[in-house]
Amino acid sequence: MSSIKRRDNGSWRARYRDDAGKEHARHFDRKIDGQRWLDEVTAGRVTGTYVSPAAGKVTLRAFYLVWAERQIWETGTRRAMDLAVRSCTFEGIELRALKRSHVESWVKSMSNAGLAPLTIHGRVRNVRSVLRAAVRDRALSADPSEGVSLPRKRRADMAMDIPAPEDVRRLYEAAEDWFKPVVALAAFAGLRLGELNGLQLADIDFLPRSISVIRQVQRTPGMALEIRPPKYGSERVIPVPDSLLLILSRHVEQVGVYGDAGWLLPGRDGGPIWPRTIAYHWDRLTAKVGLKGVRLHDLRHFYASGLIASGCDVVTVQRALGHRSASVTLNTYSHLWPNADDRTRSASQALMAGALSFTADSLRTADV
Known part of the structure; x- marks a missing residue:
């Protein structure tokens, strides 16, 4: 339920009640601005992106501390999550004020500090899980970390060191x-x-x-x-x-x-x-x-x-x-794991060995 009425001082009072029955109101100089605000609230409630003003005032860190207590985590997981949120440059900002630029600035600061790409990916992944939880709890309308570019990780075959x-x-x-x-x-x-x-x-x-x-x-x-x-x-x-x-x-x-x-x-x-x-x-x-x-x-x-x-x-x-x-x-x-080239090469070698009765070693020793 929503309404908009003119006040005695000439301003317009727009108001609505949320799903819990609590009334929210704002005052505008123009009726069209008040109606636009109500339309945005209605659209958010229809699409599921509505966030109550009170919920949006919670900071990221405050939300995380309450949410984390409900999670079934191992000690190591909790330690990694705490570190990620603690290192986050926007942990003290209210959820309603979070923007994509906050996340981008954080990623840039970690990169400038010399953190490995794998470390940056891990911290962003952990903070993103908190942001998505806030979206599910209707404390945040959308995940501001969605689509943020991260530094390239090394390919597994280049990053892995296997002892001989x-x-x-x-x-x-x-x-x-x-x-x-x-x-x-x-x-x-x-x-x-x-x-x-x-x-x-x-x-x-x-x-x-x-x-x-x-x-x-x-x-x-x-x-x-x-x-x-x-x-x-x-x-x-x-x-x-x-x-x-x-x-x-x-x-x-x-x-x-x-x-x-x-x-x-x-x-x-x-x-x-x-x-x-x-x-x-x-x-x-x-x-x-x-x-x-x-x-x-x-x-x-x-x-x-x-x-x-x-x-x-x-x-x-x-x-x-x-x-x-x-x-x-x-x-x-x-x-x-062997790929198609490896299997083709091995199959060809087996064909040659069977048809021509020699191996690669025989070629090297033929003239000796």
């Missing part, structure tokens, strides 16, 4: 005895850092030759350890080779396990090892063998590349790595 088999061998041989399982489990089972921290002896099944990944250990902002299921619900059972089981059995026999829970790696006060401890020893190990800059996570890429090179399909690799979907696996490793 010789590098993995050097790392394993140079590692201290208690640290060898860290290298082996990352390179030959694809475990993440938090999953390595959370591995217990009971998770290793020597007869079916598998490892169950059912927990991870992460450090919380309060400098405490948190034990919880793996990220994105990526609990899984990984088939492992006999050679890896032999490494683990030797570790159990010669180094032992830790605490009543049987943690594979030594921690504190009977608990799991701290992520920072593994990171410290990893840095020492890479410096020792001259591979400084190689990350522990790069061994997970090494494992994935080996599975793909051996002919494993997307779903098999997804399950082994604990990705939440096959699309995540493809987005990360699609460049490692």
Whole structure:
């Protein structure tokens, strides 16, 4: 319900009631301006973009703090969301005043500060989830981040560093005895850092030759350890080779396990090892063998590349790595799968070998 009436002083009073029955009114010098305002309100209510004046007065940060308390997040996710909103240059601006230019200026400031494109994409994605939640709650008429240009990310095949088999061998041989399982489990089972921290002896099944990944250990902002299921619900059972089981059995026999829970790696006060401890020893190990800059996570890429090179399909690799979907696996490793050119080349080589009875090596040695 809306109306517009002339007041005694000659101005025009336009008013309407929202869905909750609350009256809103504004005064205009001209009737046409008041009618235009009412038409805009009506159009917004019909199209679903209407925002009550009170809701729009909330700042982005105030809305986020209330909204975040209702979300079911892991500690790491909440930490990343807090960081993104805190770094946002328009967190103190009322939602009704937000414009696309605010988002563009923020992106530009992050780029000027030297943040990596991947970091910028992640922060914008997190803040965008807050803005879209505000739209759904009718506190914001439209998402101002929609269509904002972001810096180009590096192609996956250029950004990914995969250690060579010789590098993995050097790392394993140079590692201290208690640290060898860290290298082996990352390179030959694809475990993440938090999953390595959370591995217990009971998770290793020597007869079916598998490892169950059912927990991870992460450090919380309060400098405490948190034990919880793996990220994105990526609990899984990984088939492992006999050679890896032999490494683990030797570790159990010669180094032992830790605490009543049987943690594979030594921690504190009977608990799991701290992520920072593994990171410290990893840095020492890479410096020792001259591979400084190689990350522990790069061994997970090494494992994935080996599975793909051996002919494993997307779903098999997804399950082994604990990705939440096959699309995540493809987005990360699609460049490692053979393409049509590779298959054509291999097929042609097989045809030549069968028809002409020679290989590429025979050509090089024919005149020797």
